[in-house]
Amino acid sequence: MTSFISSTRGIPANAVVPRHVAVIMDGNGRWAKKRFMPRIAGHKQGLEAVRETVKSCIELGVEYLTLFAFSSENWRRPVEEVSMLMQLFMLALEREVAKLHQNGVRLKVIGDLSRFDDKLIRMIEQAEAKTSENTKLTLTIAANYGGRWDILQAVQTLLREKPEKALVFSEEDFAPYLSLHYAPEPDLFIRTGGEQRISNFLLWQLAYTELYFTDTLWPDFDRKALERAFDSFRQRERRFGRTSEQLKADA
Ligand code: IPE
Numbered sequence: 001m002t003s004f005i006s007s008t009r010g011i012p013a014n015a016v017v018p019r020h021v022a023v024i025m026d027g028n029g030r031w032a033k034k035r036f037m038p039r040i041a042g043h044k045q046g047l048e049a050v051r052e053t054v055k056s057c058i059e060l061g062v063e064y065l066t067l068f069a070f071s072s073e074n075w076r077r078p079v080e081e082v083s084m085l086m087q088l089f090m091l092a093l094e095r096e097v098a099k100l101h102q103n104g105v106r107l108k109v110i111g112d113l114s115r116f117d118d119k120l121i122r123m124i125e126q127a128e129a130k131t132s133e134n135t136k137l138t139l140t141i142a143a144n145y146g147g148r149w150d151i152l153q154a155v156q157t158l159l160r161e162k163p164e165k166a167l168v169f170s171e172e173d174f175a176p177y178l179s180l181h182y183a184p185e186p187d188l189f190i191r192t193g194g195e196q197r198i199s200n201f202l203l204w205q206l207a208y209t210e211l212y213f214t215d216t217l218w219p220d221f222d223r224k225a226l227e228r229a230f231d232s233f234r235q236r237e238r239r240f241g242r243t244s245e246q247l248k249a250d251a
Pocket residue numbers: 025026027028029030031069070071074085193
């Protein structure tokens with residue numbers, strides 16, 4: 001298994017273009033409301049923004065893109081909205097996977113899939129298998145995902161597989177069991193829609209990620225908006241606990 005430098009155990013390399021971008025795609029409902037349309041129309045338009053973002057990330061040289069599509073708390077929404085979101089997810093898999101594959105995208109889905117219906121689970125497995133050898137971009141969709149769920153399932157799996165670690169285990173023992181073990185920690189986190197919170201997204205992995213919040217609603221998030229986020233990222237000084245002087249001395 002590939003392993004990546006942990007931001008708390010070492011110093012990850014600094015890149016001009018973020019290697020891993022993680023996005024909370026928020027604001028679909030408000031986008032629709034502003035247009036006197038049903039919320040689902042906002043989600044549909046949001047899918048267009050996903051397409052454009054994937055394309056831009058490939059062009060800009062991003063290696064990992066992780067999108068929060070449905071949180072473990074989103075089941076609290078009205079049943080009609082939840083069921084329409086599931087249908088949209090299936091439709092998107094049906095329509096997009098061939099094109100993603102052509103473009104060299106490896107698709108991964110993380111989250112507690114046990115609550116999804118069998119048809120959706122099978123579609124996810126097939127899409128992951130079909131694209132597993134692709135190397136251009138790893139696109140991860142977080143669906144029924146929660147950061148706390150992820151940490152708990154990782155601890156539980158670790159203890160099941162290595163009961164001898166029950167009393168003492170290290171970051172290196174634990175990290176391989178997280179859902180995103182195949183990706184480096186995100187360099188850049190983007191949340192659209194104006195809220196400034198993590199909403200139980202990647203709690204472990206965001207330890208040293210640069211956070212970027214924008215009022216742009218997700219369906220309006222385009223190439224320009226992505227480039228603005230990247231511009232902001234480029235101006236950050238990623239110190240990982242060190243002083244600015246130390247960074248300059250190393251450069
Ligand atoms: C994000 O948009 C998409 C999902 C959570 C599925 P919202 O549906 O949360 O849109 P707002 O926040 O109500 O505008």
